[in-house]
Amino acid sequence: MSKTECFYDKTTSRLVGTVVFIVSLLLAVIGSIVLPVFGFFFALPLIIMAGMFVFAPDSRACRLLSTKRE
Numbered sequence: 001m002s003k004t005e006c007f008y009d010k011t012t013s014r015l016v017g018t019v020v021f022i023v024s025l026l027l028a029v030i031g032s033i034v035l036p037v038f039g040f041f042f043a044l045p046l047i048i049m050a051g052m053f054v055f056a057p058d059s060r061a062c063r064l065l066s067t068k069r070e
Contacts, residue, residue: 016053017056
């Protein structure tokens, strides 16, 4: 795995997390209008999943490449 692949891996993970977070916020807003308690109940797992994507740690290979001195 090269440094470029690590960069794309991190960028993709952050982008997916951002998109999932935006969708979960839209679901929470729509859900709170239709069914106030259940809207947040359905949006909460998506918010947690978005956080996992955004704050996901780097893979071991990327960590080794970032600590390796050239």
